Amino acid sequence: MNNFPLTVKRSIELLGLMALVAVIVIGRDIIMPILMAFFISIMLLPVYRFLKKKKFPESLSIILPIMLVALFVALIVWFFSNQIGILVKDFPQIKANVTQHINSLSDWISRITHYNDKQQKAFIQGKSDDLMNMGTSLAGGAAVTLSGIFVFIGLLPIYIYLMLFYKDILLRFIFMWFKPDHHPKVKEAIYETESIIKSYLIGLLIQITYMTILLGGILMLIGIKHALLIGVIFAILNLIPYVGALIGNLIGVLLTLTSSQELWPVVTVLGVIAFVQFLDNNILMPRIVGSKVKINALFAILGVFIGGSVAGVSGMFLALPIVAVLKIIFDRTEMFKQWGALLGDERPAKSPMSFPSFRKKKPIPVKSGVEGKE
Structure with missing residues (x-):
């Protein structure tokens, strides 16, 4: 390929990139569990190596870290199910609060525009019908989506176990792909990839913990209802770079509006989120994850x-x-x-x-x- 003209090389690169994206789109149901298992496997490597040093059997050295991950996921699911139960119990009050906010918004719109209450109600009713129709059309695919999630979760521990068990075979395959002269660079890239992924994923777990404690704790001290739920949701969504923080702010505002008839808690929540984000982006996260x-x-x-x-x-x-x-x-x-x-x-x-x-x-x-x- 070194003898090819530069334009041919660039064309091959772009075609390869397009082919890679096409393969991922077509086979995402197969590829995504494998990628997720790969990253989790690398994060579990220190625990696996520690257990191996302590003379644990290899199978047990792999199963125990996987059980720790399963326990962590189970705790998250339990927490959300518990919080959803609290929201269901508060539903009558939430409905009353939402009605009051909608009436206040309607009065404000009537004052600054020519739309009266009847026109606003007709507009809201029309959009509600559209949402219901959309929900009905999506309901047919809900079972498929849920089954896909269960298959995804079911395959993860199997993939993680096999990747840790056969990691030496996978490494040998990678080295055999390159000429012996390139093996030092390959080895360096493997070590750096492992270090980056471990520091990044472990850093994200630490980030979820301290953001939940900081955000949820401050909001609880102020007296905001559903403070811990807001903290956990924002901490998890914040893992999605840039976009997650915006969605987390929106959900925090909506949860606050449904639990209060006043607007000052919304301003308080936004202010606390902004403060915690400032600490996270400028002080805490750079020290934890680093900048490799x-x-x-x-x-x-x-x-x-x-x-x-x-x-x-x-x-x-x-x-x-x-x-x-x-x-x-x-x-x-x-x-x-x-x-x-x-x-x-x-x-x-x-x-x-x-x-x-x-x-x-x-x-x-x-x-x-x-x-x-x-």
């Missing part, structure tokens, strides 16, 4: 949206670690170094239009004081 691989914000957001469109919520969660792994691979491959530069946040100190040296595939001076989002 930096992805620029543009491709982090694009990755989240592409992952969501291809594989739903799981794709959004996995977008950033996948992009980080791709950058590690691209940076160590001469053919794809330009893709690694595109994904990174290392801005040249001067414009490549004026300095030809900044157009080459080599380390470049970067602008000082510019930090990218992990």
